[in-house]
Amino acid sequence: MxxxxxxxxxxxxxxxxxxxxxxxxxxxxxxxxxxxxxxxxxxxxxxxxxxxxxxALDALDAPAPPQIVPSAGGVRLQGRPWMRQLAWAASITVAVGAGYYARGGVPPLVDTAPTPVGDTTSETALTPAPLSQLPVGDDARERKASDATRPGPVPVPAVAPSREVARSDAPGAAGASTKAPASATAETRQRTEGDFADRLPIDRIGNVVALQPGAIASPTEAAALAPAPSANAADRLARIARPGTAMRDQVASKQAAVDTISFQDAVRLLGGRLRLIEGLVPVRLEARGREVRVIYPLAQGELVLAQAVVDGVPIVRLTAPEGFPADSLAVLRRKVQ
Amino acid sequence: MTGPVGDLFREYHGSLVRMLTRRTGDADRAEEIAQEVFARAVAAPPRNPRPWLFAVALNLVREEGRREVRQHRRLVLYRAEQPVAFESPDDEMDRNDRQAAVRAALATLSERDRDALLLKAEGFSYDDIAATLGLARGAVGTTLSRARAKLIDAYRAVEGSHDIAS
Incomplete structure (x- = not known):
């Protein structure tokens, strides 16, 4: 040369x-x-x-570099608006063809049942919007699908995604929530706090020490890390001030709507990995079908970290009561691990 | 079909959103476009997914770029999108200034040069860049060479103008 x-x-x-x-x-x-x-x-x-x-174009909250994630770990979806999570869940539901309804089950993240305890805002936020109402849909329908899906040399089939298939017709959609009185909410939290706190490994400053990223690899490991419920949990519950009969019945009926589960069960339900908010101590864990909800107490209600694994893809969303600052929520989303 | 789509999502979503965020300067919009792309992939699974996903995404960005109203909204969103971060005001200002300068420099490139650079930054091979952008494989090296040189020159020019202004 x-x-x-x-x-x-x-x-x-x-x-x-x-x-x-x-x-x-x-x-x-x-x-x-x-x-x-x-x-x-x-x-x-x-x-x-x-x-x-x-x-240098990457913001601090830009997505992490691409990586192959083990199926048990999956993709971190933190930091994204909940509607997009729902959109994804709905998209995948469409792709499955045989949806959860067909199987007679309850879709994990399209939960429309009323919140048993807590602020109704959370529940309203969790009500699935039809895909036709999701943000991208409005714009997308304006586009000529064939234009955008013709990526030059790559052959692209015609696309006409049927977004109306998205589920929104489950009973008890938005507005069906029943709002618990503040006192009942506080009491329920109090009644469950001791029980759950006894199950979590917590260090002296209140951090959930066994729940650092990657700390929990399997249900077995999680079970080994989490101490068994202490014998005095029931005693502690019994010492909590007893509510009036009506209120007690109300709380009992609400508690029956969901299952408060143990940490080990939550990890098991999620296939080996439970995400938590770094630095915060949850008050309890709930299960609704295949969805696990980690509940954190707030002054004005509850912070709910809902998560499920849909066809191997972990879906996570974080919702807060009305009035909770959006920027604070964004910071918390980045702390989901 | 769910399995492959789930695999696509796991493998490419992060990379796609990052590329789109770099391309548009709007993390929220990037998420929306990525969502649209994957929704289309669900409806019509691509044979060669990586170039397909990125090509569709870039086409959507271009379509959007032609709409003045949306462009305005994007700029507004971009201002609102400034990341919430615990860093000193000086550090944040420096980082924002640098981002703005890089973005301005990137905007001086042709679409093809810009997209080639962004795809390369996502680890695309020359073959994949060629497939995504419709280039001859042999033209990718030349395109990247030109794009890199232009980006650096434009960035230095923007930085120089800032120095003079300050």
């Missing part, structure tokens, strides 16, 4: 895209050509600087 290397060839070389069979003549030329060696060095700096500039 006598002529100088082209710029494209130099970048191809730096990017490792030159087939090995074509490398010897290029290397031979570089050995004898100081100009091209200098150009390669300059191009190397260009590549590094350009990469650095592109990476």
């Amino acid at each position: 006598t002529s100088h290397l082209e710029d494209g060839t130099i970048h191809e070389l730096l990017d490792g895209e030159i087939p090995s069979a074509e490398l010897p003549p290029i290397q031979a030329h570089l050995t004898s050509c100081a100009d091209c060696r200098a150009r390669v060095d300059a191009a190397r700096l260009h590549v590094a600087e350009a990469d650095e500039l592109i990476e």
Whole structure:
């Protein structure tokens, strides 16, 4: 090779895209050509600087680098609006063809049953919107699907996703929630707090020490990490001030609507990984079908970290009562681990 | 079909959203576009998924870019999107300034150059970049060479103008 290397060839070389069979003549030329060696060095700096500039575009909450995630771990969906989670769950439901209804089951994240305890805002937020009402749908329907799905040289079949299949017709949708009196909410929280707190490994400053990222790999490991319920849990519950009969009945009926479950059961339900909010101590865990809800107490209601595994894909969403600051919620979403 | 779609999601969603966020400067919009792309993939699973997903996503971005109203909304959202972070005001300002400068520099590139750079940053091979953007494989090196040089020059020009202004 006598002529100088082209710029494209130099970048191809730096990017490792030159087939090995074509490398010897290029290397031979570089050995004898100081100009091209200098150009390669300059191009190397260009590549590094350009990469650095592109990476500078990432906000702090940008998605993590792509990685192959074990099926038990799955994809972290934190930091995204709950509606998108629902949209994904709905999309996958459409793809399955045989939805949960067909199986006679309850879809894990399209839960429309009233909240047994707590602020109704959470429940309203969890009510699934039809996909036709989701944010992307409005714009998407305006588009000509065939235009956008024609990615140049890649053959693209015509697309006409039937978004109306999205489930929103389950009984007890938005508005069906029953709001518990504040006193009942507080009391229920109090009644369950001691029980759950006894089951969680918590350090002296209140952190759930066994729930750090990656700390729990399997139900077995989780079971080993979590101490058994203490013998005095029932005693502690018994010491809690007893409500009036009417209120007690009300609380009891609400508690019957969901199952308060143990940490081990939650991990088991989720296939080995339970996500929590770093630095916060939950007050209880609930199960609704295949969905697990981690409940955190707030002054104005409850913070609910709902999660389920849908066809191997973990779906997580975090909802807060009305009036909870959106930026605080965003920060908490980033702390879901 | 769910299995493959779930696999696609696991494998490409993060990368797609990151590329779209870099491309649009709007993390929320990036999520929405990615959602739309995967919804279409559910309806019509692609044979060569990676180039397909990114090509559809870039087409959606281009379509959106043609709409002035949306562009305005995107800018508004971008301002509102400034990340909530626990860092000093000075650090945050520096980072935002740098981001703005890079974004301005990136905007001076042609769409093809810009997209090639962003795809390369996502680890695309030359073959995949060629397939996604409809380029000849042999043109990818030249495109990237030009794009990198332009980006750096434009960034230095933007930074230089800031220095003069301040």
